[in-house]
Amino acid sequence: MEVGMKAELHCHVKLFAHRPFRPAQLQRRLNRARDMGLDVLAVTEHMDVPDFRGILQCLEELCGRGTGALEWRGLTVLAGAEVSIKEGGDVLCIGTPETVRELEKRLAPVNADNLPSFKGLLDASGDLGFLRIGAHPCRRGKELWKLGPMLKKLDALEINATELPMAGRVQERAKNLGMPVVAGSDAHHWLQIGRVYNLLPPVEKLTAVTLKQALLRGEIVWCRGKIWPVLLKGLRVSS
């Protein structure tokens, strides 16, 4: 039996970036994460979607408790963003609504014509306490290996649920760089949440900072979820 906390660290709110955000989409994902037994959900929508600020605001309205921490019916929620970089590639920045808002302000306007360089993103986010993860580092056109030793400035590299056949390669390259790996579902559809997850020892107050500490101690292991039958059955269900 697995003992510890299960954390999903890569989850989107929208199925289609160009369609308007609806709060019900966020609620559905929060409920799904909680109902399937996850303890932690990081919401990491693309920072360059037009309604990014509205999503962040909705997250705070639904999950805020006035203490800075986010919670949804027992589920610990972390605010984050997936930030695309000019070189081609994506970085997950996981923190709090305040730090995500500050990063967005520093990088604004974030859109396809104004993406930060990798170094620019590192500089803009360095003092904000984020857990920074190199997302799907093997993805065609978004390979992160081109960034060389600078990659080590990130806290971890991601094993992405959509690219599990490349998990071994990510693990090998991460080992060579001396970096830990974490897993992320990259869920755009709510039924994709938990395809993979991270298992860590119980922490009373889980934040991006305590997650980083657990990573440094080598206490986080990634696991495959067991949701394929449900996913296949539910593919026709709306976003």
Ligand SMILES: [Fe+2]
């Ligand atoms: Fe993603």
